[in-house]
Amino acid sequence: PGAGKGTQAQLICKRYDIPQISTGDMLRAAIREGTELGLKAKSVMESGGLVSDDLIIGLVKERLTQPDCVNGCLFDGFPRTKAQAEALDKLLKLKNAEIGVFLAMQVSEEELVKRLLNRGLTSGRSDDTNEMVIRSRITEYNSKTSSVADYYKQYNKVVMVPGEGCI
Numbered sequence: 001p002g003a004g005k006g007t008q009a010q011l012i013c014k015r016y017d018i019p020q021i022s023t024g025d026m027l028r029a030a031i032r033e034g035t036e037l038g039l040k041a042k043s044v045m046e047s048g049g050l051v052s053d054d055l056i057i058g059l060v061k062e063r064l065t066q067p068d069c070v071n072g073c074l075f076d077g078f079p080r081t082k083a084q085a086e087a088l089d090k091l092l093k094l095k096n097a098e099i100g101v102f103l104a105m106q107v108s109e110e111e112l113v114k115r116l117l118n119r120g121l122t123s124g125r126s127d128d129t130n131e132m133v134i135r136s137r138i139t140e141y142n143s144k145t146s147s148v149a150d151y152y153k154q155y156n157k158v159v160m161v162p163g164e165g166c167i
Contacts, residue, residue, distance in 0.1 A: 002112040003105035003163045009076040022076040048136030102152040105163035
């Protein structure tokens with residue numbers, strides 16, 4: 001969280017004319033709309049946790065049926081667990097597709113906290129206004145999401161990208 005995934009995703013998507021698929025954005029939209037999924041996700045997200053894999057995979061499966069995904073897409077902040085990565089690979093295999101590359105942005109924890117607290121001043125995202133929640137999200141990332149990079153390393157698909165400095 002806060003590494004610049006969304007910023008970089010926008011630049012990449014524009015260059016390759018593919019959609020950016022952000023499960024976080026999809027979840028926040030569900031929360032704004034007050035859907036059943038949104039209500040479930042809200043309490044989990046506000047405490048710094050991750051929404052269940054089944055709900056996320058369902059969202060992604062539905063999104064991949066949209067016509068703008070025909071030539072590929074960029075997943076922004078997904079998959080977040082090894083189980084999601086395995087489920088995504090199975091889903092893509094059914095579509096005769098696969099992950100091309102897994103980009104991992106490297107940013108120090110102190111820089112992440114600084115960025116997220118700053119973003120919290122303007123974004124309206126309650127999960128970006130509390131340092132303890134932010135640190136909990138970073139811990140959650142380190143304990144679960146870093147295993148996704150390990151999963152894709154076995155397929156030589158991981159590229160580490162410095163996430164500090166100019167955009």
